[in-house]
Amino acid sequence: MLPPTYPEAAIALQEEISRLVVTEGDPYPSLVAGLDAAYARDGRTVFGAAALLVFPSLEFVEGAWAACEIAFPYIPGLFAFREGPALIEALGRLAHTPDLLIVDGHGIAHPRRCGIASHIGVVTGIPSIGVAKHLLCGAAAEPGSERGSAAPVTEGGATIGCAVRTVTGVHPVYVSVGHRVGLVEAVRLVLALSDGYRLPAPIRAAHALANRVRERGDGL
DNA sequence: GCGACAG
């Protein structure tokens, strides 16, 4: 199916993809890729970046990026149709295939249980986890203030993610299942991938790469 | 109808 042009088509596609999401799994990855994007100042191009790190040493292996014309507006809940193409393109340019994806954004902590992390996980078949800085839906209980504390994010009685304290005393991140990873396992992995900063190392590396690429050349 | 709303 071609990339949807209208919100109604995008929503219909998400409803189909959400049925394919596998919400359990306990991967022990060797190579973890962080995915993030940056936008050109003119707002017409999105730069997707993938940063590959060794697990659990967090040693950097390689980075890849891709520039795409923005083909979809920013609509909360339809994020994947804006950034997804650039992230998947960058992912495909890595010389190695990751065993796990850490995506900047939500997994199933989404109105249709199909955030960008789940979307990319299903499309690629690679286990994925969503890590977001803010909630899109649901409500989170307050986790303890110590690093490692976690509290559930729920919506309508269902647990859709966890608020996780990656740094003592710092605002938590919101972790949710992307694809082929259980929630408990996702939280454990995010903590193992976090080394002193609020966001996990793979996402920070991807974020830095995306910004570097954007600064170096706004065009294509 | 009103407010909220990943990046």
Add this chain to the structure above:
DNA sequence: ATCTTGTCGC
């Protein structure tokens, strides 16, 4: 996300 400098604090 992006527009934007310095500044307070560990």
